[in-house]
Amino acid sequence: MDLEVRHLRVLCAIADTGSISKAAATLGMSQPGIAAQLRRIERMVGGPLFDRSHDGVSPTPRGEWLLTRSRSLLPAFDELRRDAARYATPPGGPLRIRVGCAPTRLAIYLARSLDRLLPGAEVSLRTEATLDPLPGLLESERIELATLDDYPGHELVAPRGTRYAVIATEPLFVGLSSRHRLAGAEEVELRDLAGEDWAQPALLESGPREHMLTTCAEHGFTQRVAYGVNLEVALDLIGEGRCVGLFQATAPARDGITIRPLRGAPLRFRHLLGWHEKGPLAPLADDLVQTVTKTYWSEARRAPAYQAWLKRHGRI
Numbered sequence: 001m002d003l004e005v006r007h008l009r010v011l012c013a014i015a016d017t018g019s020i021s022k023a024a025a026t027l028g029m030s031q032p033g034i035a036a037q038l039r040r041i042e043r044m045v046g047g048p049l050f051d052r053s054h055d056g057v058s059p060t061p062r063g064e065w066l067l068t069r070s071r072s073l074l075p076a077f078d079e080l081r082r083d084a085a086r087y088a089t090p091p092g093g094p095l096r097i098r099v100g101c102a103p104t105r106l107a108i109y110l111a112r113s114l115d116r117l118l119p120g121a122e123v124s125l126r127t128e129a130t131l132d133p134l135p136g137l138l139e140s141e142r143i144e145l146a147t148l149d150d151y152p153g154h155e156l157v158a159p160r161g162t163r164y165a166v167i168a169t170e171p172l173f174v175g176l177s178s179r180h181r182l183a184g185a186e187e188v189e190l191r192d193l194a195g196e197d198w199a200q201p202a203l204l205e206s207g208p209r210e211h212m213l214t215t216c217a218e219h220g221f222t223q224r225v226a227y228g229v230n231l232e233v234a235l236d237l238i239g240e241g242r243c244v245g246l247f248q249a250t251a252p253a254r255d256g257i258t259i260r261p262l263r264g265a266p267l268r269f270r271h272l273l274g275w276h277e278k279g280p281l282a283p284l285a286d287d288l289v290q291t292v293t294k295t296y297w298s299e300a301r302r303a304p305a306y307q308a309w310l311k312r313h314g315r316i
Contacts, residue, residue, distance in 0.1 A: 005077050007041050008070035010034060011049065013136065015067050018056040026136035028128075078141065095121040095280060098143040102131035103201075105250050106147040106167065106271045106292075109299055113291040117284070129203050135159050138274050144281050146274040153214075154207030156272065163282075164274045165289045168296050171249050172267040173305055175257050177241035183258040187309075190262050194221035197243040202228035208269065212246070215266050249306040250299065259305040265313075271296065 013023035014034070024034040042049050049063035059067055095118060101107035107127055114123050128134060134146045139159040148164070150156040158164040174193065176183050182192060200212075216223045227234065227243055234245050239256035246267065247259050273292055275281050281288060301307050 003041070003044055005074070007037065007044075008074055009140070010037050011041065011063070011067060011070055012074065014038065014050060014057060015059055015063070018058070020057065022132075025130070025132035028133040028137060028142075097121050097123045097145060097281065099123060099125040099145045099147075100134045100137050100143040101125060101127045101147045102134065102149050103127055103129065104147065104149050104271065105248055105299075106149070106273075106296065109295045110145070110147055110273070110292055112299075113288065113295045116295075117288060117291050129201075130205055132205060134274070135162070138162050138276060141276050141279060144275065144279050148272040148274055149208075149269050150272065151207040151211040151269050154211065155270075158274065161278065162274055162276050163285065164272045165285070167271040167273055167289070167293050168300075169268055169270050170300075171261065171265040171309070172246045172269065173249050173251070173259050173261050173309075175238050175245045175247045175251075175254070175259050177239055178256050178258045179241055180244070180258065182260065185260060187261045187263040189219075190216065190266055191219040191221065193244060194219075196224070197226035198223055199227040199229055199234035199237050199243045199245040200225045201230060211269075212267065219266065249309065250296075250303045251305075253304055261305065261309045 009027065010023065013026050014020055017023045017026060020035055020038070021031045024031045027034065038049070045062065045066060047062050048060050049066060050057040051060055097114065097118070099107075099110065099114075101110070107125065111123065111125055114121060131148050134143075134148055135156070136159070137143045138146045139162055148156060156164060174188055176188075182188050194216075212223055227237055229237065234243075235254055235257065237243050238245050239254070249261070251259060253259070273289060275285055275288075301310065
């Protein structure tokens, strides 16, 4: 087997993240898959490229040698791919846009905005289970657009060659069974949920997890996550009164579930839109950000709980 460009990307991702598992997330691969690729590369070059430890991995001298050459070669291959992509679409042909999305409702608003702003474009949109792979996919131009989210104290920094724009800061609300003792409250004190079981996605990045744990601690309790489940399962559990869960303020009404604001909006996050500075959408970035922002606030006011909250408090 010959050494290929994809192998060089794997080596750089492992070195940049210091971890095979983090490199797998960045490249959108499985951990066993990237570990197997590394073993094949090491066989090709005749020895180990990384030293493994409990703290992660670090390049061996052989690995440093190959990484230096990989980092000098990859920009040239990226430029070649960009130029080839320009010729792949005939002049006057449809603009092709690949979109990677964090699991938030901003994906819906972006799709609607693209329909309005670029009605003839061919858009393919994929929502990831977590946002971990998205910055790397955007940096390597494997996608043209990304929706992301970040949390206080865990703000994202755009990778080299990419730009992020803040669309909105949104509070997180709590979802309760409609029979819950707090379902009739206009707003819920977070400390009043101290004794509750919580439902939360099993795959959750450190930003939202630590924001939740820190904020709960500030309100005098430790969150008890009894159910690590996806949204579909969580809705049934919450509706049955087995637990409570966090919802985006923009979430639509759900049968059997009452969505209530948390007093003082102690939990919140930012919606971000990302693009590559040399991508086909860079010249349209200002118009796109403005259109997505308008779409977000238009849709936000249709969510009953958020609409009432905005009337009382306005935007964050």
